[in-house]
Amino acid sequence: MIRKLLVLSFCYTLLLVGCAPRQSSNSKGETDATPVDVAVTQTSDGTKDFAKAKILVVYFSRTGEQYNVGVIRTGNTAIVAKMIANYLKADLYEVKTEKNTHYSTSYDPLTTQAKKEQQGNQRPAFLKPAPKLNDYDVVFFGAPVWWGDWPMIMYTIFESTDLQGKTLVPFCTHEGSGMSGLDVKLKKQYPKCDVLTGLALTGSEAQKKRDQTQEKVVNWLEDIGFTQAEANAQSNEPEPVKADEEETESAENVDTLVEITETVANEELNMSKEAFDKVNVFGQGTLNEKYAQFFIGNSYLNPLTDAEVPIQLVNVTFEPGCRNNWHIHHAKKGGGQILICTAGEGWYQAEGEDPVELKPGKVVFIPAGVKHWHGAKKDSWFSHIALEAPGEETSNEWLEPVDDQQYNALP
DSSP states (O other), X not given: OOOOOBOOXXXXXXXXXXXXXXXXXXXXXXXXXXXXXXXXXXXXXXXXXXXXXXXXXXXXXXXXEETTTEEESSOHXXXXXXXXXXXXXXXXXXXXXXXXXXXXXXXXXXXXXXXXXXXXXOOOOBOSOOOXXXXXXXXXXXXXOBTTBOOHHHHHHXXXXXXXTOEEEEEXXXXXOTTTTHXXXXXXXXXXXXXXXXXXXXXXXXXXXXXXXXXXXXXHHHHTTOOGGGOOOOSSOOOOOOTTOOOOOOTTTSOHHHHXXXXXXXXXXXXXXXXXXXXXXXXXXXXXXXXXXXXXXXXXXXXXXXXXXXXXXXXXXXXXXXXXXXXXXXXXXEOOEEEEEEEEOEEEEETTSOOEXXXXXXXXXXXXXXXXXXXXXXXXXXXXXXXXXXXXXXXXXXXXXXXXXXXXXXO
């Protein structure tokens, strides 16, 4: 189980003319309007020509413990941003938080902090200096999706400059929510700018399938009018992102506290399965292939009784983040299910009720006809013994998955 430590956080300005953002709190008035650039031209068929365009890729990304990928040292969005910048020979700017404000490297505290920022419509301060965005013809904006929106620190960036006449391109990483309207929100922020079709990739894909991610990035760029041959050779060309290299952020980006946190977190994750196996006394069993379509993540079954025994007992093991779909145990009379929690930590939830935390020794009776789901916590392996209660004309109805947003909102 990864405990809590803290890491890094972000400032802003106002609308004068053209497509300046709707509002700003930049007391220095750094939003001088700039004339529309002519570097982005139109071809004879009406499409845009970016051959002479000056391009900047702006991104915000997080390291540490991340959902569905474990503890990472290069952020999901950072991987995609570097691929874009490499392909276009574009300048690259990472949005960083000021040193006196930190985001946690543990997933749960981070999501809680992000939610509070969103609910308070906060504008976290970013670390300066930042490049002059209005010096560029095309600006790519990238970030992870936080609670269905841009991280609030990105709004600080949006509201700190006038991008009149520019071409803007959104991209994001997520674990099931897709683009979440980030392109629409960017257009609302800059109503007179040309906002091109964005790209949404899962963080797990960016981390684990670099070649596939690279291919998707290139196809997307070409679809919206960019090609490698047209890319401007600008200064500040980033290094390629390689799938097999163990990347570390520079001392300028991460202080000693963060590096210690990530090291400890990695060690804890590496040991978590070994520790779990020691207390999972009923055994993990084999991969649950028969019902895999009704689970997110991998689950394992270890039958504890012979087939001829009237009441079947099965130890079900869930990897971190694994849960079954919503489902209902039907019965004409009696029926239902009993869960006896044996190792690790998980969740049970009946429709319309608060989730129930599951720990060893916890027993849950689920009456027939109740729509529910159960599974592991995000950062813990989990096992329970499942027992089908005796009944008449019993059956099981599998329903829709438990979506990522709902599951990730659990404490």
